[in-house]
Amino acid sequence: MNQQANRTIVVVGATSEVGAEVSVRLTRAGHKVRGIARSLGVALDDQSALDVAFSGADSAYVMIPFDVTAPDLHRFEDEVGARLVSSIGKAGLRRIVLLSGLNAHLRMGTSLGAALMEERLAALGLEELVYLRAAFFMENFIKGMGFLEQAASGVFASPFRGDLPMPLIAAKDIGERAAALLSAQHFPARRVVELHGGGSYTLEQATTILxxxxxxxxxxxxxxxxxxxxxMVANGISASFADALGETAASFNRGERWALEAPTAENATPTSFEAWARAIARSHAAA
Structure with missing residues (x-):
């Protein structure tokens, strides 16, 4: 993609794995980045701070974060989405890249918040808008599913079937693609861009590899x-989030189609699960 320099770009969730990668790549490319995160002084529940952060910007990377402790996950997602869209509308941004889920078209479970955000952004009539629908994060094994803690017992358990292939993606690969879209001189005409990741693996295979x-x-x-x-509830996760994850697992276990496209070179990303697992092992050993 040809790059257009000197944009002012808002990065929502700038301290997350994807957001941090987006921020670094955009800064290196010469863009001015405004990060949104509570630790950066701009919280997602502060409408006035969001308005200031978006004012004068022309582009943004947007995501709806998970709050695994939210008493009502979808209400939380709806409120965050409403505030972000309000700020984006006031600022008159031209280009938005939204991180969404590969199964967002199903409008359920843990992808519902992203699906509703797709609809909110579509209603703004933006000139340039992409839903970056990404596969299941490899990082979920460590941060959300507790693989390292469970591995001590020799058994890794989750509510997902172990014999069905699941497309897996590394967060840094999503960040790379999002930054490229935000920097591109010529934005793609199609609204949905799928990222299937570094390959599909059954959870049995992924467990053995990791x-x-x-x-x-x-x-x-x-x-x-x-x-x-x-x-999950015993470990501090809200019943609301656990139930949303249960809907997602049930969908996967039924074999519902998460992706709309077949795997191609275009929707693949470079990091294999094997390579990601080796990197995790190195960082785990160093810690």
């Missing part, structure tokens, strides 16, 4: 949802 990388023999176990839900 276990071997950290030097452990780990087996995969598909946990009944009631068992998985109780474990």
């Amino acid at each position: 276990g071997r990388a950290i030097g452990k023999d780990v087996a995969y176990h598909e946990a009944p949802f009631a068992e998985a839900r109780a474990g």
